[in-house]
């Protein structure tokens with residue numbers, strides 16, 4: 077059964093329902109199970125997923141490292157763990173959700189899949205569509221950068237540049253997809269969200285966090301991570317939930333604006349602008365769903381500036397990790413929550429265990445990265461040059 081996250085109306089799993097008639101996202105019930113043994117998260121936590129997962133559809137997503145950040149931990153006064161999602165097959169966490177989404181499309185008998193994205197999700201769906209041998213449609217906005225298009229073409233996806241309101245494409249694709257036999261695995265598809273849960277399971281295998289910090293755009297990732305922890309609690313595998321922290325860029329923060337302003341619903345964020353393009357959705361389809369979770373679980377919502385984001389990106393580089401700007405927002409948010417707190421009581425306490433999700437690789441967004449200082453040297457002078465600082 078699929079259930080609305082707002083009005084609780086129920087929908088049969090036999091049909092390709094993705095959203096409630098009330099407009100809000102649907103989700104599967106909370107799974108309760110016991111973990112087993114296995115090399116992959118999909119095997120160890122098989123009882124928590126809605127179907128048997130097929131290895132032949134996998135590209136090796138998940139089971140990413142949780143790296144303890146030495147310098148940043150010391151500097152920020154917390155025990156900081158970095159969930160390195162840049163190591164997924166298409167270099168972002170989107171692969172976990174796409175993997176589940178493909179199963180759903182095949183379960184319903186679809187021969188074609190699609191997505192609406194300009195970045196990481198497009199690459200992910202194109203790759204998994206190729207792997208499964210499905211015809212794959214990617215709807216991109218008309219101002220997409222050439223570089224991003226190239227990666228998609230290589231996977232053999234059919235790319236359609238759409239003129240018009242980008243937010244509208246999301247809803248229209250779901251409607252037209254059903255008519256045309258294309259299963260659109262969009263940002264907050266209920267099964268995509270199921271895939272994202274796997275991150276929570278992996279985290280809990282290594283550490284019981286006090287805080288989990290999540291860069292948020294559509295809200296699919298946040299919903300998945302929270303659902304994972306709720307299932308762990310229901311199953312008696314953890315006693316307490318961590319405090320969940322949504323991070324958005326100041327230049328596009330519809331969820332934080334609504335949450336911190338005490339609003340029931342999000343509003344479209346006008347003139348969005350941020351360096352963190354992967355989290356630049358001005359009207360997130362799971363925005364209200366995220367608001368409900370934040371309120372129900374006493375979470376926090378933090379915004380960070382482009383300057384703070386770029387600084388955090390450099391700091392992660394000093395830990396040996398190259399992430400894209402959207403993925404560095406978590407570190408900027410933790411610094412903010414350590415220094416000031418954003419609300420009374422919102423301060424992260426010293427020595428807390430904090431997990432920050434590094435959502436995607438920096439190699440995908442090279443254009444803004446500074447070249448740094450480089451010394452030119454003649455071969456004859458190499459000895460002296462190596463002494464340079």
Ligand SMILES: *Cc1c(COP(=O)(O)O)cnc(C)c1O
Pocket residue numbers: 168170195196197263291292293294295296297298354355400402403435436437
């Ligand atoms: C998609 C994405 C996010 C945000 O995920 P949502 O599910 O849209 O909230 C964050 N960082 C990166 C790198 C992403 O690709």
Ligand SMILES: [Zn+2]
Pocket residue numbers: 080081082083084085096097098099100
């Ligand atoms: Zn509803």
